[in-house]
Each structure stands twice: as C-alpha cells, then as structure tokens.
Amino acid sequence: MTPRRAPATPTPTRPAPVADLHERVLTWYDAHARDLPWRAPGCSPWGVLVSEVMLQQTPVARVLPRWEAWLARWPAPGDLAAEPPGEAVRMWDRLGYPRRALRLHAAAVAIRDEHGGRVPDDHARLLALPGVGTYTAAAVASFAFGQRHAVVDTNVRRVHARAVTGAAEPAAALTAAENRLAVELLPEDEGTAARWAVAVMELGALVCTARAPRCDACPLLDRCAWVLAGRPAHTGPVRRGQAWAGTDRQVRGKLLAVLRESAGPVEAAVLAGCWADAAQRERCLDGLVADGLVEPLDDGRFTLPRS
Template sequence: MDSQAEELHRRITGWFAGNARDLPWRDADRTPWGVLVSEIMLQQTPVVRVLPVWAAWLQRWPTPAGLALEPSGEAVRAWGRLGYPRRALRLHAAAKAIVDEFGGEVPSTYPELLRLPGVGDYTAAAVAAFAFGRRETVVDTNIRRVHARAVTGNALPSPSLTAAEMRLAASLLPADTTDSVAWNASVMELGAVVCTARSPKCGQCPILDRCAWVAAGRPEPHYTAKGQAWAGTDRQVRGAMMAVLRSADGPVRRDLLLHAPVDLGSPQLAAEVDPVTALHRLQAPQEQMERALAGLIADRLAAEDANGVSLPL
C-alpha cells in the first residue's frame, strides 16, 4: 500500500471517529439481522426515512424467524412508504431462507449471504463487513463517488459500476481486517454527508488538499446524470394503490381501485385524505390504472380473488 493510500486511510477514518452519525445499526449491541434489514431498507432510500421504519420493524420482528412466520403481505404493510416494496418481499424471502437453510441465524460469510434471496454483491459484502467484521470490498454509490473525486479526479463515478472501479476499491482496502471495516464505514459516511453528489461540502472534507478533483479545478461531470421522474409515472400510481391496500383491513373491490368515486371532495393535501381519494386525485388514465394493478399482482405485491384485491397472503 503506497503512502498516499495510507494518508487517505488515516485522515478519513480519523474524521469518521469524530463525526460519524449515531445510527442504531452501528450500535455495539446491533445484531446481524438488524444490519441486514438496514442494508435492504437503505437501498435508494435516505436514512431519515429508514430510521422509524427500521426501528418499528426490529421491534416487531427482532429475529428472522419472527418475520418468516408472517404472511409476506405483512412485510409489505410494515414497509410503509419506503418505496420499491419488492424489497419487502425479498427480505421476507431472505428471512425464510435464513430459517430453513441457516438455522435461523444470518450467515456470516460473503458466499453464504449471496445465497439469500434479494442479496447481491454489495449487500453481501456490507453485511459480512459491518455485522461480522470481515474484510470485504464494500462499494456503494457514496464510496464510488469519494473514490472518483479523491483518486481519479472525476466529479462523479461512472453511471454503472465498472471493473476498473472495483479494482480501485480493492487496491484501497487496508490489509488489516479491523482497519478494512473501519475504512469501508468511513468512506461511505464521507460520501453520504460531505462528498455528496450535489453541493459537496468541500470545506469540511478531511482530504481536501489530497483530492484529485479539487486539484483539477472541480471539473464538471463527464456525463449528464439523469434523475428519476415520479409525477405521472406508473411507480406513482402503484405506490398510491399500495397505500390503499396497506390501509385496508381486508380485500378492496377492484372497481374501487380503478374507478374514482363521483365526488372526490374539496382539494386537500394528500396526507389529509383517505388513500382511495389520494389515489384517484392523481387522475391517472384508466389504462395506466389497470397496468399498475396488473403489475402489482404480477410482482406478487398484491393478490386478487373473488373478494377483491389485498396484500399477498
């Protein structure tokens, strides 16, 4: 390991020691299950939204066995408004696999973690590192962005993970196991709170004078990042339909989901109206409503029988 990498390690891990956020999945009494749940929930979702849902989830299901005993629909209901609810189904399936294949204990190695439904390369590496203290190359968007700016001089990492980025991450990983875990956590935190995609707080960065991007004059990104649309999309309609199903005590009539009531009432904030009214105030075309419902059923986020549509059993 060259002296430049060692200096990055020293500064970034030192900064982390004094500035890390107090997050429950980092506590000394954290469980591997709590770490796995946090990693699944944090995918494409900000920490502030995850915190209350994670806490409620772990209070209700402190072990994988508890969740595995419940219908998958309860996992979807408890997921709330975190978005991408298929993650709830995958976490439920992972809980069942943990019980069936690993005696109810979250597996501790990268290859074993990859056997769990919904667990990919990043999640397997992160859980192995942060729950079990193993030396793994953890590479998420925040880490990739710090590497891109500090080492390669680019404003942003590539649009998708490349082999070159993985080689760089592996080359920067400390040889010592304990140091490697601290490094992974520290770089991830730096990317999340200081070296952000928009408006990075360079004045707070512990490696400002070592940053290749800053030294190059902070050049613009080498590509235009495309944001994800929300308003008017199938995802918005699906989310509103899921809110109806989560709030219902039983099956919901198909026509209630697909067809607006005659009177939607006076305009109000969506949070102040019932989920059915909020759904139909989107004024989505009928074709889109039907497509969204069909998609939920095909993805097993909803089930339909003679009584209506409900969360999966």
C-alpha cells in the first residue's frame, strides 16, 4: 500500500489541461443540458434507476412517455413489486428488449425484500440487482446519490476516444485502458465528479455523436485530439450490423406484442398467425417461456407471466 498524501501547499493536483477539460465541459453542460425529468432535483433514486434501465439501448425520445407512465403507476419499488411481472412487461410496451422489464420487476422485489424498499446507495449493492451492470450501477450511484464514479457508457467512450485519445471511434468492446482513462479524468471533488459524469455523457449524446458530430458546437473543438490529428478515419474491424429480417428476435417481438395487447390469455392458434414458419415460431415461443416472458397455461393458452 502506498498511501497518497495530499500536498501541504496548494500545488495543482493535476495537470492544467485536465482542469481546462472539466471547466469547458461543465460550462457547456450548464448552458445546453436537456431538461429531462429524471434529472429534476426532486426525482427519486427509483426514478433514476428506472430511467437508466429504460435507456439501455433505447433512445431518450422513446423512453420519456414510458418513464412518465411507469413512475405514475409505480412511484416506489414496492408498488411494482406488488404486481405480477407480466404487468411490467405490458407497461414496457415497445421499448424493446423486454427482458429488461422482467429484470426491473425482479430488482423491485429485491429492493423491497433486501433493502427495505429503498434503492441501495452503494455501487456493490446496486450491481447485485437484476439488470444492473457496471454502467447502470455507476450511473445510479452518481446521478441519484451524487457519488464519485467513472460512468462509462457508449457516449463517454466516444468522447474520450475522440477528444483525448484521438481515435474516430472507441474499441469494439470496453477495454481496461478506457476504464483507466475514465478514472484518471474524474474530478477529485465528489459533487464535481457527479456533474462531470452526466456532462460528458450529454456532450456525447448531443454534440460528439456517432454519425455526424457537430464539432462546430463543441466546447473542445480546439483541443480535440481527433480534430487536431486531422480527423483520421476509423481504423479497425467494421462493426457487424444487427441482423433483423427473419431472425428469432423479430419473431419473439411479434409473439410478445400479441400477448401485450391482449387483456387475457391467448390461444395458440392466434400466436400461430404471427409467423408462418412453425418450427421457428415454436422455438421462439419456447425461448420466451424459458426467459420467463411468457407463461403457458394448462389449457394450452399463453399469457404474460403471473408470477
């Protein structure tokens, strides 16, 4: 162990360029941040957690109305935990990746049973919740509880890759070097670190975007490593697009949509109308049952999970 001792004299604790980075991004955020409900001062940690799970791979514009409806119906984790998981799947509507709804319900149950109904405020306990990974645990700890964590999502990775590393895109998968960089860039002060985390994400979401970055609006333009290097093209493997037409994903989506929109159990014959290929249809239905998204009844019908 090598305890790091704070300097007795007011020596700068980090190189000036990093302080400049912080100041520019934080100033930009104060002027340009979106007014999102889960960022409102009165938003509960539960509201933040729900937003983070909904925002996993789903755009803000589509999350907004679903988040409002969710929080209106289930203002606290215990409210959701008291209902069957199928209700969460139904309320999820078309946000996509409906296993997230199931996991959010399971998280609500865990919060009720293991945390007295309150969203835990430390990273390890958040990480233990269903559907909460490294990113979401750090995000909730930072955004809801003001703690100092490296919050590394796809936006942050892109900003770091360009502004600091000088690459057009981050690596395909999160690397140890990226995590180290994120930790190094974290402001020392807890409250500042929390603001920094959300500010870098916002910069990536609004300005330093994947397709057509709006560099003219970027507070880092004149010190962006990627721009200074002449905006070199992405070097590395081309990302594989997500196949869609004819995939199990598409079939699962069709089957679950029918169940969501039905008030009660659905006949197998109705589900059969979703997809002509019977073998694929059955495989997908079995998969949905195995995932807990669909419950088969003794009479041969199917329903959203009741327990």
